[in-house]
Amino acid sequence: MMTVSEISQAIERYTLALLSSNSPVLSGNQQPKLVLAYSGGVDSECLAYGLSLFAQQHPDVPCLLVHVHHGLSDNAETWVEHCLTQAKKYQLPIQIERVNLTKAPRKSLEAIARDARYNVFKKYLNQGDILLTAHHQDDQLETVLLALKRGQGPKGLAAMGAMQLFNQHSWIVRPLLDVSRSQIESFAASVELKHIEDESNQDEQFDRNFLRQDIIPRLKQRWPSIAVTASRSANLCAQQQQVIEQEVNNRLPDFIDSSVKAQFPAFKLLNLREQSYQWQGLLLRGFIQSQGFNLPSQSQLEQIIEQTLNAADDAKVNVHCGDYSIKRFAGNAYIVPVIDEVSLKVDQADVINTLSGFISEEPPQAANSLTINEYQIFMVDQGIRLRMPRNESVTIVYGAKGSTRCQPHFRDKGRELKKIWQELAVPPWQRNQIPLVFYNDYLVAAIGLWVDKRFLAQQQELGFKL
Secondary structure: OOOHHHHHHHHHHHHHHHHOOOOHHHOOOOOOOEEEEOOOOHHHHHHHHHHHHHHHHOOOOOEEEEEEEOOOOOOHHHHHHHHHHHHHHHOOOEEEEEOOOOOOOOOOHHHHHHHHHHHHHHHOOOOOOEEEOOOOHHHHHHHHHHHHHHOOOHHHHOOOOOEEEEOOOEEEEOOOOOOOHHHHHHHHHHOOOOOOOOHHHHOOOOHHHHHHHHHHHHHHHHOOOHHHHHHHHHHHHHHHHHHHHHHHHHHHHHHEEOOOOOOOOEEEHHHHHOOOHHHHHHHHHHHHHHOOOOOOOHHHHHHHHHHHHHOOOOOOOEEEOOOEEEEEEOOEEEEEEOOOHHHHOOOHHHHHHHHHHHHHOOOOOOOOEEEEOOEEEEEEOOOOOEEOOOOOOEEEEEOOOOOOEEOEOOOOOOEEHHHHHHHOOOOHHHHOOOEEEEEOOEEEEEOOOEEEHHHEOOOOOOEEEO
16 A cells, blocks of 8 residues: 655655756756645645655755635635645645636636646746646546547647646646555545545536546456556657657757747748648647647648648638637748737827927937837937927827838838838738827838838937837
8 A cells, every 4th residue: 555655755756856857947946846736635635745744854845735716616615724724734835826717618617727727836836846736547547538539649648747847947747647546545544634525526527527437437347457558558659759749849940930020930831841741730730839839629730731831822821729820921820829909009199198298308308218019119319210290290000001102211212001011021910010100191100110211310310219
């Protein structure tokens, strides 16, 4: 039977392994903090019990319990009191976090609650810190079965690793991943460990509970070692996935167009055409994941490949993938986050008042500045700059007709705005996000890009540097 020393030793083993790994994640933080995802259920209670012994043996290692109150159960406040009481017994500090869950289309309550929990845990993890979770061997089997149900590939079938990078700069460690649920329950009974029972664990409308209550007991009755063999399969898939990801990372730089100015790097489609269909999918997934976005589904990935590579040149490619879209422009694919464009707008009155404040100074002072979103406007007397208005009304506009005439300072002749956008390789979806400055009815500048040649400040005249 498992002992508390074995739990403590497992925590110690993984912690020491990370400290000796020379991982860049640990740079500057050679003494990580251990944060335990503490629900108060039997699994996390056993891990907290083991962590208390680890903390006594390693007083130099900071440890913290974090309990998330989801507000889904009438017993949630009772669970909070339980966790506070147990933390005091363990002599471990604890944080209680309350979250509000908002239902989302095509997303289960399980997934919403899980995302909320992990967002809380991220708050307490600095670079190199370790998040401990009490996932065990039976949880691994559930994860593998769910991956099969969803039709996932090697990455999904790899399920959970005992030690994985988390949130780019910290780690997630599962010390009990090789321990069965029955072993955990036997240990808790042997030491008379108090724990909570979440009534929702009996609700079979949730996929995991259905597997846990109905399917897995029958599988174990037929094949007693199925949790062990499923874990072995997950490990093999994880090894293969690691090799794939290493090769994708080696190839990916050849597909990134670093010359394009955009929020996220552009992906070269011409290079992608030369690859096999299998590598096209792997490279696109690798690119999306490298920028910190969730991977698209298989059907979404197929749409991305088909539309970016095969749609007509003048077609507007726009494949929605949850919180982002994949768009195409000038031979490149772009990741465009779904954002509220209204949030990009600024209060014109604030802008005009500030500009008026510059103009009304006697004399105007250089080095004054105004910030518009990520842009800044300075008052300067040198370089390319917009002259101050001369009894002209000033407006800031987002989006102007493509037929609007203008003459950027780098051109000898005027041209339509639509042609200027194309000349500067500004993608269509970014054009309405660039603040345009008008004097009366004349477009005089695009902030961050150009000033109309006819409205440049002359000699030592003060003007607006955009």
